[in-house]
Amino acid sequence: MNNSLKALIESLIFVSQEPVTLAQLGTIVEGVEAAEIEAAIEDLIREYEAEGRGIHIIRAGGGWLYSTKPAHDREVRRLLQIERKNRLSSAGLETLAAIAYRQPVTQSEVSAIRGVDSTGALKTLLEKKLIKIVGRKKAPGNPLVYRTSDEFLLYLGLDSLDGLPSEAEIAKILEEEKAVEAEP
C-alpha cells in the first residue's frame, strides 16, 4: 500500500466538512488511478474500524467522511454540552419517507399519501434542512415542489437515494409484521 497516498487521503477526508467524493480526490491526487484511491480508502476504513479507535470513516451522501463511533455518544455530548439528539416524531418521519420515495412532490401529494395535512411537518423538515424546495409544479396554483436534501442523506447515513430501503425490503417488513400479527 502506498503510504503517502493513504496519508494524503486521510488528511483530505479529515479536513472536509462534507463527504469527500472519489471525483474530488481524483482531481487533487493527480495521476493516480481511481482504483488505487479506492483501495487506499478501503484500507483506511479498515484501520479506523479496529478496536481502540474512537472515530471512523463512513460512506454517506456520495462520499466519505469522519464521524465519532456510536459508543461515545454520551461522552461527546458531555464535552460539547449538548442534549441528546431527538429522533424525528412519527409524523415527521412519515412525511420525510413519503417525500423520499415520491420526490419531487408537492405538499398536497404528501398530504394525500399520509391522509392528513402535512404542512406543519413540512415546515419542520425544512427548518431541519432535511428537505428543500426545488421549484414549482406546472399545475393549477403552481404549488412548491419538495425534495430531500443532501443533509437528509447524511442524517440517515445513506450514500444516495438508491440506498433507501427497497421495495423488497419493505415487502419483507410487511410480511414480518403480518406474521407477528397472526400469532396469538
Added chain:
Amino acid sequence: MNNSLKALIESLIFVSQEPVTLAQLGTIVEGVEAAEIEAAIEDLIREYEAEGRGIHIIRAGGGWLYSTKPAHDREVRRLLQIERKNRLSSAGLETLAAIAYRQPVTQSEVSAIRGVDSTGALKTLLEKKLIKIVGRKKAPGNPLVYRTSDEFLLYLGLDSLDGLPSEAEIAKILEEEKAVEAEP
C-alpha cells in the same frame, strides 16, 4: 494501554472545536487518573505522528486538537477551494433576500428594509456575483440600482425569479400553527 480510553479520547479531541484540556477530559472520563489520561494522549500523538498518517494531534491553547500535517497543505487547500461554495453570512443572506424580493432596489432601500446599513453586504454580494448593478434611479442622488444576477438563479437552481416562494407561501409555511401537527 487502555484501548477504550484511548478511543474515547480520540473521539473527544476529534469533535471539539476548541483544544480539549486535561481538566475537561478528567471530568468526562470519571475515575481515571490524570496520568493515565495523559499517557493515552501521548500514545495517540505518537501513533498519528507515524509515517503514513495524514493528520496529527497538536498541543495548543492548553489542550490538544487535531490538525492536518504541513506536508499536505497544498492539497488540503485545493480541496477546500473546490468544496467551498458561495457561502454567505446572515447579513449577506438578509441583504440578498431583500434584493431578491424587492428588486430593483437601491442601497438605501435595502438598508431601510433591513434596518441597518447594507453597504458592506452589497459589496460582498457584488463580488460573489450574486447581484448586479443595472443602472441608476431617477431620484435625488441618482442612486445605483441593484438586481439579482443570473448566477443567483443558477445558484438556487431556479429557472426564473418566479420560482421564489411568494411572501404568502412563506408566511403560510412559517406561521403554521405548531399545534396542528406534532413536530417531527
Added chain:
Amino acid sequence: MPETPVEEAPPVEDASVPPSAEAASDGYQVRLDVFEGPLDLLLFLIRKKKIDIHDIPIAAITRDYLGYLDRKTEINLDREAEFVFIAALLIYIKSQMLLPRETDLAEHEDPRRVLIDRLVEYEKVKAACSLLREREDVQILQWKRDFIPPLHGESELEPVELSLFDLAESFFRMMKRREADDTRVIRGRDVPIEVKMKELVTLLQERHVLDFLEYFESHASLEEALVSFFCILELVKSRVAVAVQDELFQTIRVWLRKDPHRTAAHE
C-alpha cells in the same frame, strides 16, 4: 405516541444493542393510544381483523371505523376533519357496492380501488419508516464535525449554506421585524440649510471639483441629501458655483467660481 412532539433516542447504554428491537415496538401489535390519521386507523382495523387489504369487507370496516370515530378518545382530534372525510369515502364506497349489477365488476371498476391504492401506498410508507428509524437510531449517536480543523496558516471559511428556503425565510423574518419596527417613529436629524451650505463650500474649496452624484450618495438620509441639493442650486443661482454635465446621463461636476472669465468658457 403521535402526540408526542419528539421521541427520546434509545439510551446510550443500548448503543451496542441493535435498535431494531426498539423499532419493532413501533409495530401495530403494541401500539397506538391515539390514531394520528384516518389511514393509520384503517390499517389497524384491517390488520386486527386479519383482512386481505385487496379485498376489504367495506361494510364491516366502515362499522368499526365509525365506532372509533364515535369514541373520539382514540383519534387525534386535531385531525377530526380528515377522519370524517375518510368516513364519508367509506360510506360512499359501501353504497356503490350495494348497487345491483348485472355482471361482476372488473377489478379496475371496483369502487374500493381508490381506497385500496391509498392504503397500500401508505402501508409501504409506514414500513419504510420503521427501516428508516433503525438508520436514524444509529446515525444520531455518531457525531460529525461542523467545523474545519485548523490548517497550517489561516482559515477563513464560514460554514453557511444558502438555500431557497433560507432566503425566503430570511426575507419573511425581516419583514416581520420591520412590521414591529414600523410602530416606532424614526426621525432623521434636522439639517439646517446654513450649516449644510457652509459644509458644502468648505468641501468645494478643499476638493476644487465635486462629483455631484457621489456627493449625494454619501448622505445618510434623503432629507440631508435634499438639503444639499438645494444648497447647490442656491450656489449656482447666486453664481458662486458652476455645475457642468458633459453628456446626458453623465455625472454633474460642481466647482466654485473663482475667475468669472475662465469659468465662463465652460458654460
